[in-house]
Amino acid sequence: MFGGVEAGGTKFVCVVGTGPDAILATTRIEVSDPATTLAAAVRFFRDAPDGGVSLAAIGVASFGPIELRRGHPRYGSITNTPKPGWSGTDMIGPFRAAFGVPVGFDMDVNAAALAEGRWGSTRGLGSFVYLTVGTGIGGGAVVDGRLLPGLGHPEMGHVVVPRRPGDVFPGSCPFHGDCLEGMASGPAVAARFAQRAEELDSTDREAAVALVAWYLAAGVSSLVYALAPQRVVIGGGLGLMPGLVPATRAALATRLGGYPGLPEHVGKDFVVPAGLGGMAGPLGSLILAERAAAGGAG
Amino acid sequence: MFGGVEAGGTKFVCVVGTGPDAILATTRIEVSDPATTLAAAVRFFRDAPDGGVSLAAIGVASFGPIELRRGHPRYGSITNTPKPGWSGTDMIGPFRAAFGVPVGFDMDVNAAALAEGRWGSTRGLGSFVYLTVGTGIGGGAVVDGRLLPGLGHPEMGHVVVPRRPGDVFPGSCPFHGDCLEGMASGPAVAARFAQRAEELDSTDREAAVALVAWYLAAGVSSLVYALAPQRVVIGGGLGLMPGLVPATRAALATRLGGYPGLPEHVGKDFVVPAGLGGMAGPLGSLILAERAAAGGAG
Numbered sequence: 001m002f003g004g005v006e007a008g009g010t011k012f013v014c015v016v017g018t019g020p021d022a023i024l025a026t027t028r029i030e031v032s033d034p035a036t037t038l039a040a041a042v043r044f045f046r047d048a049p050d051g052g053v054s055l056a057a058i059g060v061a062s063f064g065p066i067e068l069r070r071g072h073p074r075y076g077s078i079t080n081t082p083k084p085g086w087s088g089t090d091m092i093g094p095f096r097a098a099f100g101v102p103v104g105f106d107m108d109v110n111a112a113a114l115a116e117g118r119w120g121s122t123r124g125l126g127s128f129v130y131l132t133v134g135t136g137i138g139g140g141a142v143v144d145g146r147l148l149p150g151l152g153h154p155e156m157g158h159v160v161v162p163r164r165p166g167d168v169f170p171g172s173c174p175f176h177g178d179c180l181e182g183m184a185s186g187p188a189v190a191a192r193f194a195q196r197a198e199e200l201d202s203t204d205r206e207a208a209v210a211l212v213a214w215y216l217a218a219g220v221s222s223l224v225y226a227l228a229p230q231r232v233v234i235g236g237g238l239g240l241m242p243g244l245v246p247a248t249r250a251a252l253a254t255r256l257g258g259y260p261g262l263p264e265h266v267g268k269d270f271v272v273p274a275g276l277g278g279m280a281g282p283l284g285s286l287i288l289a290e291r292a293a294a295g296g297a298g
Numbered sequence: 299m300f301g302g303v304e305a306g307g308t309k310f311v312c313v314v315g316t317g318p319d320a321i322l323a324t325t326r327i328e329v330s331d332p333a334t335t336l337a338a339a340v341r342f343f344r345d346a347p348d349g350g351v352s353l354a355a356i357g358v359a360s361f362g363p364i365e366l367r368r369g370h371p372r373y374g375s376i377t378n379t380p381k382p383g384w385s386g387t388d389m390i391g392p393f394r395a396a397f398g399v400p401v402g403f404d405m406d407v408n409a410a411a412l413a414e415g416r417w418g419s420t421r422g423l424g425s426f427v428y429l430t431v432g433t434g435i436g437g438g439a440v441v442d443g444r445l446l447p448g449l450g451h452p453e454m455g456h457v458v459v460p461r462r463p464g465d466v467f468p469g470s471c472p473f474h475g476d477c478l479e480g481m482a483s484g485p486a487v488a489a490r491f492a493q494r495a496e497e498l499d500s501t502d503r504e505a506a507v508a509l510v511a512w513y514l515a516a517g518v519s520s521l522v523y524a525l526a527p528q529r530v531v532i533g534g535g536l537g538l539m540p541g542l543v544p545a546t547r548a549a550l551a552t553r554l555g556g557y558p559g560l561p562e563h564v565g566k567d568f569v570v571p572a573g574l575g576g577m578a579g580p581l582g583s584l585i586l587a588e589r590a591a592a593g594g595a596g
């Protein structure tokens with residue numbers, strides 16, 4: 001049995017189980033300060049049927065940026081986040097201390113990508129991208145069946161995008177202003193329409209979908225040209241908004257301009273919604289736990 | 299002994315040898331039509347000291363886009379290029395027919411990336427990007443010591459870029475107009491300044507360096523956020539223009555805006571010139587030949 005935590009910026013989702021058809025318990029924790037939030041997650045596993053004693057490992061799929069280098073003194077921590085109070089938070093220590101089991105650790109989007117690859121929209125594919133579009137925009141890439149290794153980890157939400165003609169919104173990213181996340185994340189949509197995306201009336205919702213799709217297509221085109229994925233999966237609260245995936249698919253075809261001319265890029269299977277919906281991240285955290293139990297990279 | 303061809307859009311560079319310190323012969327062929335150009339390359343190997351009989355394999359490092367899927371009927375061919383007459387050209391058949399040896403095949407930039415990894419600026423690194431900036435802009439990525447596999451191959455020159463404030467140049471890319479290649483390649487510079495980059499006076503050259511660096515930094519930031527490379531190597535005719543690499547390094551630091559805050563990204567070792575200079579591609583073609591001889595992927 002594994003424990004998993006999808007540690008997002010606004011909520012933590014904790015699960016006990018082994019896969020989509022074997023979830024024994026799950027809870028949702030609103031994020032407050034690090035100590036309170038992590039303690040609530042520890043308490044959830046303690047309250048599991050057998051008090052957590054049967055957990056072979058725990059996986060933490062965290063919002064970022066995070067320190068992923070195994071030998072680094074801050075491995076397992078959030079690094080440099082604009083989220084007040086969370087920079088430097090040790091995301092794995094509390095679970096190790098409470099349960100004495102291996103704790104796997106990776107980006108939330110990397111875990112979601114692993115889950116989509118095992119159970120969701122990218123089963124059988126070697127190379128793909130998982131993008132979450134919500135409070136932030138982030139992406140995980142699987143390349144040849146493995147998470148993209150490198151210096152740190154990708155931050156796909158921060159790719160540069162051109163400005164949609166007529167768009168004068170300054171952008172909401174505290175680092176870049178008008179990067180993809182700054183132009184097309186939940187807060188960017190909320191700021192433009194002066195209300196949250198889920199509360200928009202149908203006219204505004206249509207305009208928001210067109211807007212987000214335009215920027216996503218621009219960003220996805222760069223990911224296509226940089227990474228050559230076989231598929232791009234879209235998840236996240238805003239990403240799962242009705243109509244967004246088809247609108248992004250159409251805008252991407254326009255944006256690619258027939259180059260390099262692969263029929264796959266403009267097919268219906270290229271940009272797809274997350275097969276696991278909002279459960280991609282939590283299920284991915286179970287895969288991180290499983291890997292940690294096996295002694296592999298978190 | 300291996301034969302190598304760096305097949306670029308304006309010239310082919312052919313070499314016989316095994317590495318940077320063991321080049322027996324080399325030649326440069328101006329590109330005309332496919333049949334004439336490929337025949338000239340075949341003739342060069344025939345004219346090698348022993349008539350080409352000691353060539354164990356030949357490697358072709360080609361401009362793109364190309365068909366790289368091994369089982370595909372058009373494997374080894376140029377696919378959809380704006381270069382008149384070259385779409386559909388079989389780039390390996392003439393060498394197989396003439397010499398009866400294995401012929402390795404990959405993107406010019408992928409081969410250059412391999413050569414920089416073995417002999418140049420990225421020795422010992424697992425994950426890096428090689429960007430060539432010249433007639434076109436293209437990139438190859440090595441991830442965990444291997445060329446990035448995927449659907450087709452990267453086309454990094456075509457990532458989207460925002461517009462530099464005040465820049466009204468429409469862009470020179472026939473597919474996208476103002477993508478990175480459309481704004482910062484040799485033809486884009488030549489069109490803005492009404493003369494070729496190498497002929498600019500010092501004032502214009504300084505302006506061109508600032509311009510190209512601004513766009514390169516934007517594009518490289520997306521590559522950093524998409525691929526998390528440990529280093530970015532810049533080659534190509536325009537890329538090797540004096541001052542461009544330092545200017546790109548400075549512009550990249552500004553563009554990243556301190557996010558995700560890795561000191562490596564703003565260090566002097568992050569954006570570097572090609573260690574092999576203009577020989578990265580030709581030397582990479584020898585690695586493609588070596589791989590083909592060993593029966594591995596071209």
